[in-house]
Amino acid sequence: xxxxxxxxxxxxxxxxxxxxxxxxxxxxxxxxxxxxxxxxxxxxxxxxxxxxxxxxxxxxxxxxxxxxxxxxxxxxxxxxxxxxxxxxxxxxxxxxxxxxxxxxxxxxxxxxxxxxxxxxxxxxxxxxxxxxxxxxxxxxxxxxxxxxxxxxxxxxxxxxxxxxxxxxxxxxxxxxxxxxxxxxxxxxxxxxxxxxxxxxxxxxxxxxxxxxxxxxxxxxxxxxxxxxxxxxxxxxxxxxxxxxxxxxxxxxxxxxxxxxxxxxxxxxxxxxxxxxxxxxxxxxxxxxxxxxxxxxxxxxxxxxxxxxxxxxxxxxxxxxxxxxxxxxxxxxxxxxxxxxxxxxxxxxxxxxxxxxxxxxxxxxxxxxxxxxxxxxxxxxxxxxxxxxxxxxxxxxxxxxxxxxxxxxxxxxxxxxxxxxxxxxxxxxxxxxxxxxxxxxxxxxxxxxxxxxxxxxxxxxxxxxxx
Ligand code: BGP
Numbered sequence: 001x002x003x004x005x006x007x008x009x010x011x012x013x014x015x016x017x018x019x020x021x022x023x024x025x026x027x028x029x030x031x032x033x034x035x036x037x038x039x040x041x042x043x044x045x046x047x048x049x050x051x052x053x054x055x056x057x058x059x060x061x062x063x064x065x066x067x068x069x070x071x072x073x074x075x076x077x078x079x080x081x082x083x084x085x086x087x088x089x090x091x092x093x094x095x096x097x098x099x100x101x102x103x104x105x106x107x108x109x110x111x112x113x114x115x116x117x118x119x120x121x122x123x124x125x126x127x128x129x130x131x132x133x134x135x136x137x138x139x140x141x142x143x144x145x146x147x148x149x150x151x152x153x154x155x156x157x158x159x160x161x162x163x164x165x166x167x168x169x170x171x172x173x174x175x176x177x178x179x180x181x182x183x184x185x186x187x188x189x190x191x192x193x194x195x196x197x198x199x200x201x202x203x204x205x206x207x208x209x210x211x212x213x214x215x216x217x218x219x220x221x222x223x224x225x226x227x228x229x230x231x232x233x234x235x236x237x238x239x240x241x242x243x244x245x246x247x248x249x250x251x252x253x254x255x256x257x258x259x260x261x262x263x264x265x266x267x268x269x270x271x272x273x274x275x276x277x278x279x280x281x282x283x284x285x286x287x288x289x290x291x292x293x294x295x296x297x298x299x300x301x302x303x304x305x306x307x308x309x310x311x312x313x314x315x316x317x318x319x320x321x322x323x324x325x326x327x328x329x330x331x332x333x334x335x336x337x338x339x340x341x342x343x344x345x346x347x348x349x350x351x352x353x354x355x356x357x358x359x360x361x362x363x364x365x366x367x368x369x370x371x372x373x374x375x376x377x378x379x380x381x382x383x384x385x386x387x388x389x390x391x392x393x394x395x396x397x398x399x400x401x402x403x404x405x406x407x408x409x410x411x412x413x414x415x416x417x418x419x420x421x422x423x424x425x426x427x428x429x430x431x432x433x434x435x436x437x438x439x440x441x442x443x444x445x446x447x448x449x450x451x452x453x454x455x456x457x458x459x460x461x462x463x464x465x466x
Pocket of ligand 1: 015018168426
């Protein structure tokens, strides 16, 4: 008997910059990623999303594959500069038409769209004009963009989320310098993060004011950091990591306020976030309808007296990354008994059940969608067939972990593996594959179904039983 409710959504996810390509087609403006990925030394072997999977030109073929897979929902993001090349003002109707046609094509195949408004591809024009997320003007700009999307697509789309993984685009953009705008300025980062929360609240408010029928949520990483030992220093480091990864990112959108202890810490150390009159009320009055959870791995946390920085493994050579941590606060350490991917991500399905439990414990019964989960690997090709059995094993165990959370009473409504099709991994290039569909980059980007495609078809048909 399936543990999954009858109307459970079985989907898959992508994001605009990683899948669309056509980076300057038909009036699209440049995003910060279009610019950043062309700077020397920013991405693995200089890879970028100029072409990606060329989904922009091939979306009909891709939607046909989604339908064949049996997907009942598709999570994708809108590229802000494709619809508003300057970030605000003049609308690019060709960009609107692309998303409108994509939505119609999905609906024709009974696939329910789930739109992410912001999956990191900020219009470069807004970065140049007022410093992007660091400028308070971004709140009005994001609201204008969100309203445009609701107005044009809200008649056909009823599942929306405002932001994807703020910890990553703010953390890596403003703290570690590995994403645009390449800064290492915690004070600015904390303020930029405040603008994200305000933008979320304003966009939620507009959604309701405009009477859009549907639900609007916020997508976060679900990083269940466990302490490496039960020693008080490691436990304290873990509490701080939890405070940053979870409480700081979830409280403002689910409780409408910052966690008091973390807020005091930030204000004591950096004097931010700076509140304007009305900010606290805006957050309080506009909490989201659901939370989207992205889960890939567990991270173990320890006290940290030495490591400063986040030196990632972006090559897929085990052990090639350096240390990761904020000195004096916490560091990420390897679990000696853990099973790791080639990118040194710990495979730990139980963590998904646990972490859903922790979210319920802190926030009560909030509707949950698992908006990303997947295995990044260099898939073996044997006699032309893409044999991604490790992906099947990974997803199968994680689906069971979601099933257990549902048995425990969690209101999980959908599961979206990352990713529908092979696409660009931000810093790791095209070699780190996640899709059910392989792209032959030597052969005109031809699509090919992987072993996991057939397997996921069965999962969907049996509502999670396989
Ligand atoms: C999440 C992002 C996705 C995707 C995924 C896999 O953080 O929301 O866009 O990229 O991680 O990560 P990576 O591509 O770094 O392996």
